[in-house]
Amino acid sequence: MNIVLRLSIPLALALGAWGVGGALHAGEHEGRDHELARQALEQGQVLPLRQVLDKVEREYQGQVLKIEFEREDGRYIYEIRLLQRDGRMAKLEVDAVDGRVLKIKRKGD
Template sequence: MPKLFPRVSTAVLMAGALLCALAWPVAQAGDDHEQAHRAVQAGEVMPLRGVLERLEREHPGQVLDVELERDGGRWVYEIKLLQAGGQRVKLKLDARTAELIQRKERHPKRGER
């Protein structure tokens, strides 16, 4: 019976390590969400709804993806759009003011839509 204990404890430790490794990305995503929520509450970041309303007026198109991240000490919204004619646009906006920082366009290739 004493030989079984090391195998069981090793299996338990390995299972625990695996669970921690699998849970790490989820915990990180939760931390990111909390950081973003605190930034909105503190007025460091404009709520997404306001950003999208402004975006629709100034850069119309279908929103494909939105990311909120820290870039050089400030919060930045990175938004990907699909505009008329199949043009894809990637915008970087100051998250506090929704002012445009950068715009990259990708025009569809011939036959692509």
């Protein structure tokens, strides 16, 4: 089962970690997706978004443009699009449980 949660960056940053009443992707399942993400955080199954963003921004030197929360093959994933200082776009898949970067794709590589 894949679950995708899309957050607007200003709202995600303002809420810190799956706050109340988030702006999600358009679609009929958005309330359920948001609830699953919130529950995963409350149950300690995933790291807070702010903690993951701090690490990514520090280690990959860039500005976060887009965030998605997914569950792929039983694993929670933060998918983060980052505009790096050299102007290249990077897409990182980060394990939401421990913050490890699992995959990086860069435009131009």
